[in-house]
Amino acid sequence: MDLQKFTRKAARKRSELEGFLKKLDETVPTGFGKVVAQEDEKVWQHVDCTTCANCCKTMTPTFTKTDVKRIATHLRMTPKAFFDKWLLKEEDTGSIINAVQPCQFLVDDKCSIYEVRPKDCAEFPHHNKRPFDLYNDTFIQNLHRCPATFDLVERLKKRVEDEYEW
Structure with a gap:
């Protein structure tokens, strides 16, 4: 690409x-x-x-609490340690997002946690x-x-x- x-x-x-x-x-075509x-x-x-x-290079997913627990477990970390190392909470929305861009889990243009990636990533x-x-x-x-x-x-x-x- x-x-x-x-x-x-x-x-x-x-x-x-x-x-x-x-x-x-305003207008949605039939069918x-x-x-x-x-x-x-x-x-x-x-x-x-x-x-x-x-x-992964230009956006950040929104992490659910379930995402945080699942990924932290996969990385053999506590959810708090995972949050403190990689995430932040947006003041205006309260959303949990990556603290850095590109995504810290992007390695050689591939997701290093693909199997347990955030729901937002899986649905993108x-x-x-x-x-x-x-x-x-x-x-x-x-x-x-x-x-x-x-x-x-x-x-x-x-x-x-x-x-x-x-």
């Missing part, structure tokens, strides 16, 4: 794709869930997250959230970070414009 090329392309098309997602807040599923399947035929890891890029249009803000935030999300939104925009009164 050429992240520099992706970043340039995402910057060029960001406004256009954000506008499409914002329009979905849109089926369209999302079809296009998402196509995305994963050519996107391989293991060649990218941009999410959240394309399977339903209904899709309720997560437009999430997708707007991820357009320039996640090639899969960028590709999906670009495909959805084209398909909706081609097949629906928009």
Whole structure:
């Protein structure tokens, strides 16, 4: 994955794709869930997250208390020791997040705790959230970070414009 090329392309098309997602807040085409599923399947035929890891480089997951306990146990640490070493609590949201970026568990563009990774990481890029249009803000935030999300939104925009009164 050429992240520099992706970043340039995402910057060029960001406004256009954000506008499409914002329009979905107002108007959702009939049968849109089926369209999302079809296009998402196509995305994963050519996107391989293991060649990218941009999410791990530019974002932090939100850790649940269950995540902290599971990962700490895996690392043979107490949850408090794990928290003190790697995490912090955001003052404004109360969310538990990584204290550093890129993620401390990213080693050679691979997750070193993949089997026990946070739920937020396991669900990323959240394309399977339903209904899709309720997560437009999430997708707007991820357009320039996640090639899969960028590709999906670009495909959805084209398909909706081609097949629906928009």
